[in-house]
Amino acid sequence: MVTINEYTLTLADIGNDALQNIETLFAQANGAIGVRASLPIPEKDSKPGTFLNAFYESHDIVYGENAYGYAKKHQTMVNLFDFKCIQLMIDGDSELTLKKKELSLDMKNGLLNESYLYESQSGKILEYQVESFASHFDRRVYAQRISLKPVNFSGVVKINKEPQAIRSVKDSIFDPRVKDASVQLHQSGNKYTTPNSKRSFYVKFDSIATEQFMNAGEVVMYDQLYQISIENEFYDNTYELLKMKQIEIFEKFWQSSDIVIEGDTILQKGVRFNLYHLFNSAGRDGCSNFSAKGLTGEGYEGHYFWDTEMYLLPFFIYTQPDIAKSLLSYREYTLPNAQARAKELGFKGALFAWRTINGDETSAYYPAGTAQIHINADIAYAFQLFERVTGEEEFIEQNCEIIFETARFWLDYGFYSQRGFEIHEVTGPDEYTALVNNNYYTNKMAQNNLYYAAELARRMEVNKEESEKWQAAGKAMFLGFDSDLQVTPQDDSFLIKEPWDFKNTPKENFPLLLHYHPMKIYKHQVLKQADTILAHMLYSENEEQIGRDFDFYEPLTTHDSSLSKTIYGVVASKIGRHEQAYHFFRESATMDLEDLQGNAAHGIHAANMGGSWLGLIYGFAGLRCEKDKLITSNQLPKEIKSLKFTLTFRGKQQTFKIG
Template structure:
């Protein structure tokens, strides 16, 4: 049970922002940062509703046709946690002691604080809270206030406060101010530009009472936010019981036991906990890059969902996976409009955004990442392969057809084969290149899957022949002299980045060097060609040569990178390296390895840590005959692992221990 309890002692960095992120609570609809009851310096309290955003026009110094038109930023709504406690003429404002106990097994957070007045009177605040998974509109709190060394008349005010916009002077393109002006009308709030509305029902507490030394006053508050003006009568204790039951069901299937490494055990459970909490469930929302725990990346949805998060959900929580995929189905018409706007056929999904429209103002590392289409197709294909839910694919197959149509429209046939030019692959330190290996591989898979579905449903007969031909003739660059897969047509001819002359403080490179400086060099932000090898493992010797070449050129500036390299290392039998990469992935936010956990969790990495265990150490893969298989790649640092997956409605238990035992 202790491995399910997270405390401040588990954190590698206990600054205010990190605490607020790591102990944040969410339920797929509503998220609340774990700010302290009495606001501290640098505190960033906030609550978020998945998919609730404000839009603003993007102002370009030099505009061009087809550029994204509007920003979309998930709105930081209310401070639901700050409390004001005072005696007649003194505020309890000095923090004396703080304890946090997050029970990941139940989704309930318990906190204890001791605050003092300037004259030394001390009060203890105990808070139990959770975002309800039984009723996702509810954030529930139970407060206990105890006089420790005095008696007197206590005044308590506990109301929700709208968080007004503030200017952040820190330069970081990954963060954008999320507070915004809202229009309030009775129990309704509306954004000014996006014209989205939420209704709210908040319990307010404003009381004055006498406390003797050691005496406690208790009260409960329930905060409700909904897209509809409909609220049910709810009971705190009933919600708590339901919460414990829902989390028990989750862990029964999704838990991973790591035997022999307590630190990594807690890290992986924290990651799975946050994955369960922040996934959209309604088919209209998805999974923001920072979940519902912070304002990093503006609450946008990326390819992270399909390639790093969905495998976990597909294999353990297929209903959630289906909801996340349904979001892409529901946004198909917007994706078709975007392709048409750019003068192409089919559908082009946005690189980043919330509503389904493209919001990336920097197209070389945004719209040009066309692999998003192939990523989405791959996720639908994996879902069908693992769940056997052919009925859903039948309803969703237009997503596969329309993305295939885009590739035919965008690419072209040459003497070398079917080529795809002017794209950016996962490695965002290399932009606007021809024949990115990962992009071409995902497009090929997309086209084959579309062809397969067309045959299955006896439709698009003439068109599907072109899909099959393009897939068969897809061009992949290869350096015969060095026997290396070309990341793209130009990468191998570039000058290598001078890592020896790059100070540690200049990472991530994107914060210290202009893109033109980065793009002209051999340097990778994250796994690119190697990610394709992880998904389509065809030649182990080729994988090894490519790993030897590309890994030393990779900065791992993206949190998405380490997990993939860990899986590759496992498959190559490089256990020490695999363990190192997995360790970083498992505790990335727990230890604040990226140095920015205060902005919100690294959700894709959390999904990646599951990949590291299941795809890497346990070697999950499909055989050439399409059968599910495993291989034991456990490093010696871990004695054993135990987990479950769902495969075609059947739960399979997997256990691996050290080879030779």
């Protein structure tokens, strides 16, 4: 297996080598363009793809029974081209058989190396190799260097290579998390436009079309740059220049973001693999964000969720603050959409979309979509964390309307009762429990949002009357507690529901959402993912109480969401359950490499990847940010001897070693 000094992923390192899994895991991206690692000569099960961050097609949502305020349009990230495909002929024979394939992902330098042996019907073998990368220096470019070598013959080799538009292929397997992302684009010259959303991009593609005699052992090389630009602007680059810059950029990335694990080489590779994909798929332009599957697959239609703020941004804030600022700026970019949405629903302030690309709500099922209004507070929390870690007050003040508008929403949506300030008819992080009153996580996060808005208003000397109301609502926030069970209720009704019959639920019936109607699920005590426990991860106030809540909720949690186990792992570390913490973290670190969710073919589990960073840094290293310093503590499980990592705090890098 890999040593701790290696940054290379090969086919031997993955638990499921099905074609679509390979295409996901070895995908290349740069925050703008993503390219799946499909075969040069596609096979039946292949799912090639090229994606452009924030480029989508829209179409009307058709409801059997519509209602006021329902989301109106789908938005789907478009699968554009197959950038990998070729046409090969060996002495006139195009019926070639793939005899061998090798893939090596050089995560240290941001390069993918592939090697294939193709055999003609007469036994002539041609070696096809390609080195490729999505350029981080010029994010318009996907670069390839192709090498051809006859292995056991001398003869005529013909090659044609140019991008092929992706055609729609329907998946026969029912899965609401996946939607076909292919559309027929309108082409005019080098311009491509979607029929409905009217979004356009321009291309500049190098092509190969040549036929020549080659001697056995002779190597012929071709360089190709495939370029996509929204502005129709292209730069003159060479493959060598872009490769040199790619290596330089990744050297800086690993200097600031690497984590060295001593004692577990499998986890070391898994963590580096996760960090690699996090760096690759994050939007950098303030107008795009981080899709749930990054830029590696069609899962969740390329939508942005709360995943960015709660699972991904901590990694970027502490290691790549410039990228974090770009991701946060996207929320400022979509603030007008959020304000319009709140007004449409009859509330003040702003309500950010649960799932979106352009800022408009696209979730057709509002109980597990719009009702997850905690996203407002999640966004405010991320801005607050950015300020705490970077000290950049000016950026926060420039974006203060996000904090103020979300606070205005809470003040209008909630209400005062004899118990305090209550928030009703919401869905918390646990999507197996919908439309409840006083979800603990939502109330706790809203309280923080209100306090932060009041603090910011006082600092900026604005909104004095409003800030006093925000402070008062935060102070009066109702946070339930069951004195009989000594448990923090997830919401007002959760503790009186009938527990789910786990004992008689077949293993093949998980995830539950694919096998049971929501009404069946909602009426039971069963969690899809961490909910109250997520609040405890963020606000560690009473370790004894957290332990009781952990023991109550974990057995009721299916972990059907990839966002779940990492949170339970962090909290397990905080309360000294080191064996459990390691178990949860291991699954988080290797989720995609071992295909533990069974759907890596649809794209990476980006939030889980960010969660694996949380597991190491918040969990095993016990990181806390208190006032003007970072504090760590040794919470390492016995399987890990030491942990070494670098964080950026107030503009300066600090290196930590635990153990």
